[in-house]
Amino acid sequence: MTTLVYLLPAALFLGALGLSGFLWALRSGQYEDLHGAAERILIDWDDKLER
Amino acid sequence: MSCCAPGAEMVPDPGRVTPDLPSNQEIRLASRRLGDGIIQSDLSVPTVHCGACIQAIEAALAKLDRVEGARVNLSTKRVSVQWREGEVPPIIATLEGLGHPAHLFETDGDEKDGMLSGLVRAVAVAGFAAGNIMLLSVSVWSGAEGPTRDLFHWVSALIAIPALAFGGGIFFRSAWNALRHGRMNMDVPIAVGVSLGYAMSLYETVIHGEHAYFDASVSLLFFLLIGRTLDHLLRERARTAVKGLSRLAARGAMVLRDNGARDYLPVGEIEPGMRVLIAAGERVPVDGRIVQGTSDIDCSLVSGESTPLDADAGELVQAGMLNLTGPLTVEATAAAKDSFLAETVRLLEAAEGGRAHYRRIADRVAVLYAPVVHLTAFATFLGWMAASGDWHRAMTIAIAVLIITCPCALGLAVPIVQVVAARRLFDNGIMVKDGSALERLAAIDTAVFDKTGTLTLGKPRLVNRSSIDPAMLAIAAAMGAHSRHPLSQALAGLASPAGQPTFNEVREHPGFGIEAIAAGSTWRLGRRGWAGSNGRIGAEGKTGVTVLTRNGRLVASFEFEDALRAGADTAIAQLKHAGLTVEMLSGDTAAACAVVADALKLDRFTPALVPSGKVQRIRQLTNDGHRVLMVGDGLNDTPALGAAHVSIAPATAADISRNAADFVFLRESLWAVPLALDVSRRAGRLVRQNIAIAIVYNAIAVPIAILGHVTPLIAAIAMSASSVLVIGNALRLQGFAPTTTAPSATRAGIRAWVQPS
Numbered sequence: 068m069t070t071l072v073y074l075l076p077a078a079l080f081l082g083a084l085g086l087s088g089f090l091w092a093l094r095s096g097q098y099e100d101l102h103g104a105a106e107r108i109l110i111d112w113d114d115k116l117e118r
Numbered sequence: 119m120s121c122c123a124p125g126a127e128m129v130p131d132p133g134r135v136t137p138d139l140p141s142n143q144e145i146r147l148a149s150r151r152l153g154d155g156i157i158q159s160d161l162s163v164p165t166v167h168c169g170a171c172i173q174a175i176e177a178a179l180a181k182l183d184r185v186e187g188a189r190v191n192l193s194t195k196r197v198s199v200q201w202r203e204g205e206v207p208p209i210i211a212t213l214e215g216l217g218h219p220a221h222l223f224e225t226d227g228d229e230k231d232g233m234l235s236g237l238v239r240a241v242a243v244a245g246f247a248a249g250n251i252m253l254l255s256v257s258v259w260s261g262a263e264g265p266t267r268d269l270f271h272w273v274s275a276l277i278a279i280p281a282l283a284f285g286g287g288i289f290f291r292s293a294w295n296a297l298r299h300g301r302m303n304m305d306v307p308i309a310v311g312v313s314l315g316y317a318m319s320l321y322e323t324v325i326h327g328e329h330a331y332f333d334a335s336v337s338l339l340f341f342l343l344i345g346r347t348l349d350h351l352l353r354e355r356a357r358t359a360v361k362g363l364s365r366l367a368a369r370g371a372m373v374l375r376d377n378g379a380r381d382y383l384p385v386g387e388i389e390p391g392m393r394v395l396i397a398a399g400e401r402v403p404v405d406g407r408i409v410q411g412t413s414d415i416d417c418s419l420v421s422g423e424s425t426p427l428d429a430d431a432g433e434l435v436q437a438g439m440l441n442l443t444g445p446l447t448v449e450a451t452a453a454a455k456d457s458f459l460a461e462t463v464r465l466l467e468a469a470e471g472g473r474a475h476y477r478r479i480a481d482r483v484a485v486l487y488a489p490v491v492h493l494t495a496f497a498t499f500l501g502w503m504a505a506s507g508d509w510h511r512a513m514t515i516a517i518a519v520l521i522i523t524c525p526c527a528l529g530l531a532v533p534i535v536q537v538v539a540a541r542r543l544f545d546n547g548i549m550v551k552d553g554s555a556l557e558r559l560a561a562i563d564t565a566v567f568d569k570t571g572t573l574t575l576g577k578p579r580l581v582n583r584s585s586i587d588p589a590m591l592a593i594a595a596a597m598g599a600h601s602r603h604p605l606s607q608a609l610a611g612l613a614s615p616a617g618q619p620t621f622n623e624v625r626e627h628p629g630f631g632i633e634a635i636a637a638g639s640t641w642r643l644g645r646r647g648w649a650g651s652n653g654r655i656g657a658e659g660k661t662g663v664t665v666l667t668r669n670g671r672l673v674a675s676f677e678f679e680d681a682l683r684a685g686a687d688t689a690i691a692q693l694k695h696a697g698l699t700v701e702m703l704s705g706d707t708a709a710a711c712a713v714v715a716d717a718l719k720l721d722r723f724t725p726a727l728v729p730s731g732k733v734q735r736i737r738q739l740t741n742d743g744h745r746v747l748m749v750g751d752g753l754n755d756t757p758a759l760g761a762a763h764v765s766i767a768p769a770t771a772a773d774i775s776r777n778a779a780d781f782v783f784l785r786e787s788l789w790a791v792p793l794a795l796d797v798s799r800r801a802g803r804l805v806r807q808n809i810a811i812a813i814v815y816n817a818i819a820v821p822i823a824i825l826g827h828v829t830p831l832i833a834a835i836a837m838s839a840s841s842v843l844v845i846g847n848a849l850r851l852q853g854f855a856p857t858t859t860a861p862s863a864t865r866a867g868i869r870a871w872v873q874p875s
Contacts, residue, residue, distance in 0.1 A: 071266070075273060079250065086246040093238060103192030106169030 142206040143382035147370050148222040155203040156186060161220040163213060166195050174216055182207045234354055237347045240285040244340040247281035248333070250274075252834075255333040259831045271323040274332040278316060285339040286312055288346065304484040304529055307491050311524035312338060318517045329514070334521050334833045341841050342529045349533040352540045353552050371396070371403040374447065385454045396446045398628075399602050402439045405457045406448035408432060412629040413444035414603055418576045419752045419772050421705045426604060428629050438753050438772065442602045444628025478554045479805060480532040487528065495519045498824050511826075519823040522833050523816055527840040531808035534848040539801035542851065547784040548794055555780035558764040559795060560802035561745050565693050566736060566758070568750035569704035569714055570680065572768060573788070576751075578608045579681035590674040594666045597632045597643045600624045605664055605678055606632065606643070631664075642667045646675075680710070682717065683768075685787035690718045692792035698747075703732045705754050732758035749791060751775055766791060797851075804851055808844045815840040 092098065149159040166175065172190045179188035179199055185207050186200040197220065201207050213220040254270040262270060286309070293309035296302060312335045319330035370384045374393040385403045388394065396402060398413065414426040420438045429435065435448060437457035495516045502512035536553035543550055550556060570576045583591070591612060598609035621634040621641075631644010642649035649667040666674040693700055702723035704711050711725040724735060732750075736758050739746050748755070748762035751771035759765035759778040767779035776782050783790035819836050822828055828836075 071269065075269075078253075079273075079277070082246055082250055086242060089242050090239060093235060093242075098238075100191040100193045103172060103190060106172060106192060109169045110173045 143372075144222060144370060145206050145209070147382075147384060152200065156200050157203060158198055158200045159209065159222075160196055160198045161209065161213070161222060162195060163190075163197050163218050163220045164195050165218045166190060166192060166197075171218065175213065175218060178212055178216055179209065182209070182212060185209075234347075234350055237288070237343065237350055240288060241340070241343045241347050244281045244285040244336060244343050247277045248337040248340040250277050251333045251336050255830065255834070258330075267328075268323065268326055271319070271330045271332070274330065275320055275323055278332050278336050281336045281339055282312070282316060285336075285343050289339075289342070301481075302485050302488050303481050304487075306484070307488045307520075308338070308342060308524060308529065310492070311335075311520045314517050315521045315524075318514065322514075329830050331517075331521055331830050331833065334524075334830060334837065337834065338521075338524055338526050338837065341526050341837075345530045345533045348537045349553065352537050352550070355544070355549075371400075388450055389453055390450050392450045394448045394450055396441045396448055398441055398443055398445060400441055402435045402437055402441060402448065404437050404450045404454050405435070405452040406450045407434050409447050409449050411444055411446035413446050414442040414629055416440040416442055416604065418570050421752070421754055423570065423706055430629070442604070443626055478532070479557055479809075480528075483528065483809060491520065491523045494523070494820065494824070501824075502826070515823070515826045515828075518826075518828045518833065519820065522819050522823045522828055522836060524837075526837050527812040527815060527844045528809065530841055531812055531844050531848075532805050534845055535801050535804045535808060535851060538848050538851045539797050542797055543781075543794060546790065546793055548790050549782045549784070550794075551780050555764055556798040556801050557805075558745075558780070559747065559798040562698065562747040562763060562795070564699045564701065564739055564744040565747045565749065565791070566701045566703055566739070566762065567720075568732075568748075568752060568755045568758075569702055569706055569711055571751040571770060572749055572755075573683060573686050573702065573714055573718065574680040575683050575786075576770075577681060578604050578678035580608055580612060580676055581679050582675075582677040583612070586674050586676070590666055593641060594643055594674065594676070596621070597624065597634050597641065597666075600634075601626050601632050605676070608678060609643075609676065639668050640670075642670075646672075679713070682714070683786065683788045685789040687718055689788040689790075689792050690720065693795065694719075694721075696792065696795060698795075699744075703727050703735055703758070705752075729754040729757050733761045736761045747791075747795075766794065800851060804848060808847055811843055811847065812840065815843075 097104075145159055146157075149157045152158050163175070166172065172192060175190050175197060176188050179185055179197070182201075184202045184204055186202060188197060188199045190197050197213070199207075199209050201209075210220050251274045254274050258267050258270055289305045289308045289312070292303065293305040296306060315331045315335040319332050319335070322328075322330050370382055371388060372395040373381045373383050373388065374395055375381060380395070388404050393409065394403065394406065402415075408429055408431050410431055411429075412431075413429045415429045415435060416426045417423050417436075417439050419440070420436050426442055429441075429446065434451070435446075437454070498519050499512045499516035502515050503509060506512065533553065536556050539556055540550045540553075567573050591609075594609045595612050596610075598606035601607070621636045623635045625633045627633060627644070627648070630648040631642055634641045634643075643666050644664065646665050649665050649670075649672075664676045664678070665672055666676070690700055699721050700718075702711065702715055702720050704723070704725050705727055706725060708725040711723050714720075715723040724731075727735070732755065736746050736748060740761075740763070745763045748758050748765040749767070750756075750759055750765070751768050753772045753774065755767075756772065756775045756778050759767065759775055764781075765779045766781040766783065767775045769776070769782055769784045771779070771782070781790075781794055783794070815836070819828075822832070
């Protein structure tokens with residue numbers, strides 16, 4: 068029972084961390100072009116074009 | 119090209135006619151100011167399909183002057199370009215040069231989709247809550263007791279609150295809306311079940327009870343929200359895809375002021391009496407009278423007539439017509455809101471209504487389902503009260519009945535099938551506006567087609583090619599490439615890849631034809647009377663009014679007919695095979711209709727109809743008890759599209775027709791129509807199966823619940839099992855081999871729809 072005192076908050080905190088990470092990614096537009104993101108990883112940009 | 123379309127100056131070869139590029143003024147009108155002198159233009163680029171395209175486009179655009187940055191969105195097939203204030207960079211011409219034709223799309227009303235992000239956020243929160251509560255519940259089921267169980271219940275109750283607020287809110291609002299208007303939908307039993315389940319569990323927790331249904335309440339929300347989000351994504355994707363198609367209505371026009379100044383005004387600001395310049399290749403923005411200039415006018419979108427008309431000073435033109443060959447000055451006789459286009463909108467609004475009465479299957483089931491469920495739970499409560507007198511026990515069991523009957527499977531049964539069906543259609547280039555369109559399409563027994571632009575491509579095709587000297591054809595093709603006239607374009611398409619003849623001078627005589635001078639001879643391609651008819655060829659073609667002459671002597675005569683859309687004959691045959699009556703309604707002449715009706719073996723056709731005539735015919739069919747599918751593309755079909763039980767439009771249709779239609783097919787082939795019918799009929803069958811599965815599940819689970827044997831563990835297992843069963847059944851739609859066979863509707867077909875003109 069005593070271990071639950073810190074295990075439960077720890078578990079919930081980690082879960083909430085994941086949730087807030089997802090919400091942040093959603094808000095910053097990372098889910099707006101899933102197809103494009105999959106393709107972009109294969110692109111070799113020239114150095115001068117790197118942004 | 120005239121001074122009014124500076125965008126064309128960027129085109130490398132000015133002699134050649136390119137598809138209508140939006141002018142710089144149009145780009146400016148469609149762009150947004152971001153501040154600091156940065157302007158953002160959003161363009162739709164339908165041909166982007168891989169990483170190489172992204173790289174090519176972004177690199178090429180970044181090299182342009184004053185372009186700050188360009189970003190391709192592959193999912194929505196759009197490019198957003200940010201550029202500094204000043205002259206508009208040649209964005210569209212650059213994209214055109216890369217082989218990616220681009221066009222502007224409506225940015226107004228295109229603000230971020232708040233509904234979708236709200237739904238995704240709700241799914242995330244509900245998923246988080248469901249996962250954590252399920253972990254705690256498993257501990258309770260496996261034997262946690264006393265204060266530990268109470269602690270777990272309390273923590274679960276806390277975690278459930280945000281899930282109910284974010285996720286439940288969507289259902290509560292919808293249920294409340296339905297009840298307030300005296301209707302019943304699936305969200306009512308969901309809202310009642312979830313909130314009563316939560317309230318009862320909270321009470322159990324307070325009195326240190328053994329059973330709490332927090333996990334059931336929240337995981338129910340989680341599953342249902344997934345279904346709802348998928349449904350929304352489906353509609354959203356169809357909406358953006360349809361929006362990405364090129365606009366066929368004019369966005370603005372060059373207005374000639376009395377003092378000689380020229381202003382580019384948005385269509386909405388043009389008033390009667392203003393003089394508007396319309397360059398070749400532009401659409402007429404408002405109704406008006408031609409005051410200067412000669413040209414040919416393509417009315418196919420407006421009236422359904424396939425042959426272009428001559429336009430001379432004094433004649434009237436209607437909004438939506440396409441000016442083909444020469445610049446025109448038009449005096450507006452009506453503002454945009456009173457123009458032909460707006461008239462069509464009013465007819466459309468009047469015609470819609472039959473469809474508004476359609477009730478979706480899920481709602482029809484809900485009308486029966488919700489009262490039965492609530493009465494059963496209430497009867498259970500009364501029964502246990504009478505039998506045991508223990509109100510707490512009676513209440514617990516009654517709420518267990520509510521939770522176990524909560525229409526999780528039923529809530530997924532319909533949307534999941536429709537999402538899979540829409541996905542299948544999407545892969546075949548067919549957009550579905552919403553789920554009810556699939557249900558309505560499955561019920562039709564009559565198909566009504568428009569002719570020009572639907573059964574036919576609305577583009578002429580040379581029919582007497584074999585009787586023409588190939589050398590003459592090559593010259594005609596090279597000359598045709600200099601004009602926008604559909605007949606010239608048809609000839610230009612036949613150019614041989616090798617050895618293009620070169621001309622010293624090419625001039626277009628609007629309304630008559632093209633004149634070219636090469637090696638001392640004067641060639642004329644156009645009307646027989648103008649080009650010169652004292653030819654040596656004796657055989658006067660029946661319809662061959664288009665001729666090629668050399669120094670006034672006839673050397674070739676061309677016959678054209680409106681080409682049938684690819685796959686039209688097999689599509690009609692398949693529709694008839696599926697038991698439909700197929701009919702054609704057209705604004706074109708009886709003779710032109712008879713040819714098409716004959717070639718396609720149509721059951722009936724009615725020629726020379728005005729827009730309201732088409733609506734009348736569809737009303738008449740509906741009153742005779744038929745369910746009518748309307749397939750059409752023109753402005754004149756739009757009211758009929760609204761009046762029919764369900765409607766389909768090709769991507770080349772007028773904007774307003776595309777918006778009125780339930781389905782839009784992007785590829786050239788008419789095969790899309792029988793395919794959509796086939797898929798929607800199968801989807802209808804699967805929906806009914808899924809509803810049957812849900813009912814069987816209830817028939818088994820409800821007696822167990824009424825007898826008081828349901829624990830939270832059993833409820834969790836039963837509900838997940840039925841949901842998985844329903845989803846699995848829906849996925850079967852993905853695997854079936856279509857009974858309709860696809861013609862070669864591949865990439866060539868996709869390219870064909872991108873630039874309709």
